[in-house]
Amino acid sequence: MRVVRRFGPLLLLLLLVAWALHRLDVKAFTHSLEHSHISLWVLAALVNVAIRAGARTERTRVLLGSLAGRVPRFLGLYAHLVSAQAATVLWPPAGMGFRLLVLRQHYGFAGSDLVGEQLVEKLLDGISLGLWGVLALLSGELPSALRLAVWVACLLGLGAGLGVLLSKLPALRRRLPPLPRLVPSSLLWTAVLDVFDMLMLELCLRAAGVHVSVHVLLLLFVALNLAVLLPLTPAGFGVVEATVMLVLKPLGISAETALAGALLYHLAVVGPFLLLGPLASVREVLAQARAAQSPAVSVEPTADSGPIRPREE
Numbered sequence: 001m002r003v004v005r006r007f008g009p010l011l012l013l014l015l016l017v018a019w020a021l022h023r024l025d026v027k028a029f030t031h032s033l034e035h036s037h038i039s040l041w042v043l044a045a046l047v048n049v050a051i052r053a054g055a056r057t058e059r060t061r062v063l064l065g066s067l068a069g070r071v072p073r074f075l076g077l078y079a080h081l082v083s084a085q086a087a088t089v090l091w092p093p094a095g096m097g098f099r100l101l102v103l104r105q106h107y108g109f110a111g112s113d114l115v116g117e118q119l120v121e122k123l124l125d126g127i128s129l130g131l132w133g134v135l136a137l138l139s140g141e142l143p144s145a146l147r148l149a150v151w152v153a154c155l156l157g158l159g160a161g162l163g164v165l166l167s168k169l170p171a172l173r174r175r176l177p178p179l180p181r182l183v184p185s186s187l188l189w190t191a192v193l194d195v196f197d198m199l200m201l202e203l204c205l206r207a208a209g210v211h212v213s214v215h216v217l218l219l220l221f222v223a224l225n226l227a228v229l230l231p232l233t234p235a236g237f238g239v240v241e242a243t244v245m246l247v248l249k250p251l252g253i254s255a256e257t258a259l260a261g262a263l264l265y266h267l268a269v270v271g272p273f274l275l276l277g278p279l280a281s282v283r284e285v286l287a288q289a290r291a292a293q294s295p296a297v298s299v300e301p302t303a304d305s306g307p308i309r310p311r312e313e
Contacts, residue, residue, distance in 0.1 A: 025256055032208055032260035040207035044200040044268040049276065051196050057081050059124075059189035063117045064109065067180035072107050080106065086277020089235045089270045116177035123160045124182070124190045130157005132194065133222050140215035143250050146223060153222045197221065201265050208261035210253055220247050240266050 057078045065071040080102045088095025100114045133153030136142070142150055166172055167179055180186075198221050205212060212220070220243075227243040228236045244262035245255050 023255075024259065028254065028256040029259055032257045033263070035209070036260060036264060037207045040203045041264050041268055044203040044207075044265070045272050047196055047200050047203070048268055049272045052193055052200075053078065053082060053085070053273075055189045055192040055196070056085075059121065059186050059193070060117070062183060062186045062189065063120055063180040064103075064107075064113075066183055066186075067113050067117055067178060068109055070107075072103075076106070082273060083277045085273045089273055089277075091234070092231045110178075112177040116179040119177070120180050120182065120186075123163050124186060126156050126160030127164070128157070128190045128194050129153050129222065129225050130155070130160065132218060133157060136215070136218040136222055139218060140213075142219070143247075145246060145250070146219050149223050149226050150219070153226055156226075194221070200268055204265035204268055205261040207264055208257055210248065210257060210261045212248070212251070216247070216251065220244065223247055235266075235270050237266065 054074075057074060060081065061071050061074065061077060081099065084095050084099035084102065086095075087098045096118065100111065100118070103109050103114050104111055130153055133150050134157070136150050137154070164182060167176060173179075198217055201220060201224075202212075202217055223243050223246075224240060227239050232239055241259055241262040244265070245258045248258040249255065
């Protein structure tokens with residue numbers, strides 16, 4: 001059983017790759033990638049690093065400030081969260097553990113406070129996903145293959161909203177870690193995260209030559225967020241690509257073109273953090289080394305200085 005837990009995601013990824021190589025036209029897929037507009041992909045990656053990562057940092061600062069009464073500096077927290085995001089890309093439990101460890105060591109937050117803050121972030125993501133699911137229901141017809149996914153997203157949002165309300169009950173509150181208040185700015189930053197995530201998806205699909213309506217973009221966003229809830233494969237590779245192909249297939253978009261757009265989107269999501277995360281970690285290690293090497297300020301007598309004598313009156 002331990003072998004399955006350790007190597008199961010990797011084996012599933014290899015199976016998905018083998019299936020894609022067997023069923024898809026590799027030459028057509030390669031042609032779609034070669035003729036992609038790389039400038040749009042670069043723009044999507046910049047949106048991820050500059051806007052989405054910044055919005056995630058601000059949301060964490062707001063929640064921590066409402067919980068502990070002190071707010072870390074933006075740049076320091078941004079670097080730490082980028083490092084944690086890089087670990088999350090490779091293995092989500094490692095990223096969550098690294099995040100809690102860094103925030104506790106560098107900012108002095110209690111472990112229970114950090115667990116409560118992380119729980120509220122998950123509830124915010126669930127509420128937001130449910131609202132996007134409702135908007136997808138109202139904006140157009142639902143393909144039969146996605147009807148269940150959209151309804152599940154709506155139910156998840158409803159469950160997350162109920163979780164927020166139930167957490168205020170005294171009997172349940174005593175059993176939970178301290179939870180930060182849900183202030184309007186935390187809801188705003190969550191909306192910014194989702195809106196610019198959809199913008200990244202649109203840019204990467206356009207880079208591959210795929211043009212979709214806002215309704216289809218909403219369906220893609222909801223389906224992708226549901227697909228990656230469980231870490232079935234490393235970094236979700238294969239799962240994201242299969243989801244995009246499933247959603248776009250009824251629109252007459254070839255599997256190879258859809259796969260190219262999905263792969264560009266996936267690389268824009270995880271690629272920058274895999275590069276910036278280790279750099280941020282190296283920066284932190286160097287800062288700690290410089291702090292350890294700096295000599296303590298002390299006053300010592302020189303070798304030729306004699307004993308201190310009392311002053312004569």
